[in-house]
Amino acid sequence: MKSLISKISPGYLVTAVALILLAVLPVANMPRAWILYVLLFLIYLAMANMWNLIAGYAGLISLAAPAFLGIAGYTLALSTWFGIPWWAGLIGGAILAGIFAYLMSFAVFRLSGVYFSIGTLVVPEVLRQVFYLWRPVNLPLTGGGAGYTIKGVSGLSMGQIYWMALAVAILSAVVIRIVLRSNLGLGLAAVRDNQRAAASSGVNTFRIKLYPFIISAILTGLAGGLFFVYQQYIEPGSTFNVKWTMIILLSTVIGGLRTEGGPIIGSIVVVFLYFLLARYGNYSLLLQGVILIVIMLLSPQGLVGIAQRYSLFNRFMAWMGKPLIAAK
Amino acid sequence: MHGDILTPLVMGILLGGLYALIALGLSMIFGVMRLINLAHGDLVVLGSYLSYALLSYFGLDPILGLIITIPVLFGLGFFIQQFLLKRAFAISAEAPLIIAFGIALIIQNGVQIGFSPLLRGITTSYSMASFNLGSLQFPVSYLLDFIVALIVMLAFREFFTRTYMGRAITAASQNKKAAQLMGINTKMIYGFAFGLAMISAAIAGTFMGMTFPFTPVSGTQFLIIAFGVVIIGGLGSLLGTFLGGLILGLVQTLTAYYFGSATQMLFVYLAVLIVLAIRPQGLFGR
Amino acid sequence: MSQDIILKIDRIDVFHGTFQALWEVSVEVRRGEMLALIGANTAGKSTLLDTISGLLHPASGSIQFENHDISSADPYRIVELGITQVPEGRGIFPEMTVLANLEIGSYTKRARANCAKNLKKVYKLFPRLEERKKQIAKTLSGGEQQMLVIGRGLMSEPRIMLIDEMSLGLAPIIINEIFRTLKTVRESGITIMFVEQNVRKSIQESDRAYILENGRVVLCGTSAELCEEDKVKKAYFGI
Numbered sequence: 001m002k003s004l005i006s007k008i009s010p011g012y013l014v015t016a017v018a019l020i021l022l023a024v025l026p027v028a029n030m031p032r033a034w035i036l037y038v039l040l041f042l043i044y045l046a047m048a049n050m051w052n053l054i055a056g057y058a059g060l061i062s063l064a065a066p067a068f069l070g071i072a073g074y075t076l077a078l079s080t081w082f083g084i085p086w087w088a089g090l091i092g093g094a095i096l097a098g099i100f101a102y103l104m105s106f107a108v109f110r111l112s113g114v115y116f117s118i119g120t121l122v123v124p125e126v127l128r129q130v131f132y133l134w135r136p137v138n139l140p141l142t143g144g145g146a147g148y149t150i151k152g153v154s155g156l157s158m159g160q161i162y163w164m165a166l167a168v169a170i171l172s173a174v175v176i177r178i179v180l181r182s183n184l185g186l187g188l189a190a191v192r193d194n195q196r197a198a199a200s201s202g203v204n205t206f207r208i209k210l211y212p213f214i215i216s217a218i219l220t221g222l223a224g225g226l227f228f229v230y231q232q233y234i235e236p237g238s239t240f241n242v243k244w245t246m247i248i249l250l251s252t253v254i255g256g257l258r259t260e261g262g263p264i265i266g267s268i269v270v271v272f273l274y275f276l277l278a279r280y281g282n283y284s285l286l287l288q289g290v291i292l293i294v295i296m297l298l299s300p301q302g303l304v305g306i307a308q309r310y311s312l313f314n315r316f317m318a319w320m321g322k323p324l325i326a327a328k
Numbered sequence: 329m330h331g332d333i334l335t336p337l338v339m340g341i342l343l344g345g346l347y348a349l350i351a352l353g354l355s356m357i358f359g360v361m362r363l364i365n366l367a368h369g370d371l372v373v374l375g376s377y378l379s380y381a382l383l384s385y386f387g388l389d390p391i392l393g394l395i396i397t398i399p400v401l402f403g404l405g406f407f408i409q410q411f412l413l414k415r416a417f418a419i420s421a422e423a424p425l426i427i428a429f430g431i432a433l434i435i436q437n438g439v440q441i442g443f444s445p446l447l448r449g450i451t452t453s454y455s456m457a458s459f460n461l462g463s464l465q466f467p468v469s470y471l472l473d474f475i476v477a478l479i480v481m482l483a484f485r486e487f488f489t490r491t492y493m494g495r496a497i498t499a500a501s502q503n504k505k506a507a508q509l510m511g512i513n514t515k516m517i518y519g520f521a522f523g524l525a526m527i528s529a530a531i532a533g534t535f536m537g538m539t540f541p542f543t544p545v546s547g548t549q550f551l552i553i554a555f556g557v558v559i560i561g562g563l564g565s566l567l568g569t570f571l572g573g574l575i576l577g578l579v580q581t582l583t584a585y586y587f588g589s590a591t592q593m594l595f596v597y598l599a600v601l602i603v604l605a606i607r608p609q610g611l612f613g614r
Numbered sequence: 615m616s617q618d619i620i621l622k623i624d625r626i627d628v629f630h631g632t633f634q635a636l637w638e639v640s641v642e643v644r645r646g647e648m649l650a651l652i653g654a655n656t657a658g659k660s661t662l663l664d665t666i667s668g669l670l671h672p673a674s675g676s677i678q679f680e681n682h683d684i685s686s687a688d689p690y691r692i693v694e695l696g697i698t699q700v701p702e703g704r705g706i707f708p709e710m711t712v713l714a715n716l717e718i719g720s721y722t723k724r725a726r727a728n729c730a731k732n733l734k735k736v737y738k739l740f741p742r743l744e745e746r747k748k749q750i751a752k753t754l755s756g757g758e759q760q761m762l763v764i765g766r767g768l769m770s771e772p773r774i775m776l777i778d779e780m781s782l783g784l785a786p787i788i789i790n791e792i793f794r795t796l797k798t799v800r801e802s803g804i805t806i807m808f809v810e811q812n813v814r815k816s817i818q819e820s821d822r823a824y825i826l827e828n829g830r831v832v833l834c835g836t837s838a839e840l841c842e843e844d845k846v847k848k849a850y851f852g853i
Contacts, residue, residue, distance in 0.1 A: 289433030
């Protein structure tokens with residue numbers, strides 16, 4: 001047994017232990033608030049990992065995340081009104097988000113850099129207007145506005161939702177790992193380095209950005225859907241809202257764009273700040289804006305970047321079996 | 329209801345002038361520095377709030393208040409460019425975008441802390457008045473917006489073609505290296521250009537505030553409108569910006585007329601997306 | 615600094631990022647001369663000009679211009695002091711008119727006062743520019759664009775004019791015409807340092823020349839001396 005353990009790299013052990021701890025949290029008699037914090041952490045983490053994939057690795061600074069999570073959420077909500085079980089609506093919603101990303105690409109993928117970003121900013125706004133106006137299920141509304149409750153999920157316990165979120169978060173980490181280590185990941189690095197050279201080497205620069213975009217939309221939709229499962233209702237104003245984009249951006253950038261651990265650290269910080277300053281909502285966001293700027297200027301690789309300047313951290317990471325991959 | 333189409337037509341044109349004014353700053357910054365300032369909308373709203381504050385606390389008429397709001401926003405713009413964005417450009421491609429985002433965050437929440445999320449409006453004796461054109465009535469504020477927009481755009485045109493500084497900015501936007509070799513201090517020029525854009529934002533914000541109610545989060549809407557104007561009208565063309573504004577204004581008022589006012593912003597956004605998809609360089613862009 | 619030498623580049627090392635482009639390069643430019651910088655594409659000629667103009671800064675060594683140390687000066691300062699570069703690829707402002715291009719040439723405070731006067735001088739040197747003064751710069755032919763940027767450079771009242779790869783893409787007739795005009799410019803007291811790939815032409819048109827290879831100065835001398843150099847003969851004239 002001892003020889004077996006010594007063969008496994010410390011990194012895997014540490015990760016496994018962390019996952020086990022996370023998994024038992026709901027049944028460990030923790031205050032409900034804590035479970036909520038970690039639940040949100042997991043949802044933000046999944047979304048941050050996906051944004052890291054497209055913005056950090058594929059160079060697509062997309063501000064369209066609210067569109068994907070909103071579409072998934074509304075698919076979930078509306079399908080429960082039509083008698084479809086919530087889990088089917090959840091998965092269907094994620095898939096629809098992916099299809100929507102594919103359709104969207106026709107409009108925005110021809111744009112580069114800044115044009116692209118604002119194009120993606122417009123999309124959630126359009127959806128917000130659409131869902132304010134569109135009443136597919138003509139029933140008395142609950143929660144005011146154009147919102148819908150999500151039926152059939154009130155039976156779910158916090159723990160169950162939590163475990164699903166944990167699964168999605170793990171999935172997001174696995175997905176990004178697979179993509180980066182695949183040919184797709186190689187191509188992405190090439191395109192980031194020198195788009196024209198990559199294109200003349202036969203890399204289909206359009207496709208190579210499209211796949212991560214769709215993948216990210218699906219998982220963002222999945223994570224978002226889970227949020228609405230927890231919240232049990234959905235309405236356009238807070239769904240198609242740039243606040244989501246801000247959370248995702250902050251989680252990724254504060255931790256460190258283009259680093260594997262960045263989204264994890266960033267999400268922790270964001271959730272921490274969010275709840276520490278919950279009563280001072282606006283101050284918290286203002287502070288996060290300042291942090292964003294400071295981080296971007298001082299350490300573009302975020303907190304992970306700062307940590308990488310200390311040899312202690314690097315030696316720890318090497319011991320864990322995760323040698324320093326120079327983040328660019 | 330479908331009686332007279334003249335009203336939305338005239339309103340659309342007048343509104344378009346204001347939209348062009350909002351877009352002016354964005355267009356300039358993008359044309360010169362290739363940066364889409366994500367915080368532009370929020371900076372315009374900041375102008376609105378500043379005017380509002382001057383009016384509420386000091387009773388200062390917003391147009392007179394421009395004496396204060398213009399230098400304040402100019403200075404802020406200069407600061408943002410010189411100390412934040414300039415460094416951001418050197419760091420990475422996404423850094424300026426993210427920093428602009430951070431600035432937007434700060435402004436939105438700072439304003440919300442200072443003024444609460446409630447709707448605000450700048451009301452003066454003349455901002456609520458209306459005037460008659462034949463048998464039709466129009467709000468004075470719309471007309472005022474249009475006239476001011478024209479004045480500002482003409483002033484900018486004169487600045488860019490007649491003054492050395494203006495021509496230097498234009499030159500730097502067309503060929504940065506050559507501009508540097510002409511003795512143009514490009515490091516400072518960009519800060520100046522940003523400051524100029526802020527002047528137009530201050531003016532736009534003040535008059536916007538007199539025409540429509542606003543909240544701390546109105547910035548996103550202004551940004552999209554400004555962006556839409558720039559997209560439709562094309563870059564590098566004052567005339568294009570003006571016409572882009574008119575087109576968007578007309579889209580808004582005409583769709584409100586035909587489909588009801590709830591749908592108007594939807595059509596405006598859709599128009600932006602459609603132009604983006606079909607002809608991103610705009611109708612008059614180079 | 616001797617009265618004769620107007621620009622002294624002393625053993626500079628220049629890097630593009632981590633790549634070293636110039637190795638201990640020393641150049642002396644004498645007042646009023648026509649100096650050629652010759653070398654193949656990767657020799658470092660443009661890098662040297664850009665360093666003189668302040669777009670790049672040497673990692674070691676120094677550059678002195680008439681008793682000013684300009685090694686770490688900003689580009690606009692160097693133009694103000696009196697060194698103007700006509701960059702590679704012409705460097706026009708494509709969407710501006712010929713007149714606007716010329717006028718922006720007198721941007722520095724020093725030159726602004728004499729804008730109208732200098733404009734007349736430039737028109738005299740290049741009458742074609744006056745004919746086309748309202749035309750948008752990008753619609754001019756290659757030769758006309760080259761004339762435009764030289765004229766624009768002159769508007770800044772330089773003491774030294776640096777010209778980078780002037781003859782690229784131009785017909786020999788035009789190149790000769792421009793060199794003739796440059797002689798006139800030189801006669802008005804302006805020192806000219808130009809970069810060329812065409813060795814024969816460069817030695818022909820210049821008083822002295824420096825030959826660069828892989829970022830180092832390998833030869834220098836008057837055109838007469840260089841024509842005698844075995845190396846030059848073998849390498850470039852195939853003798």
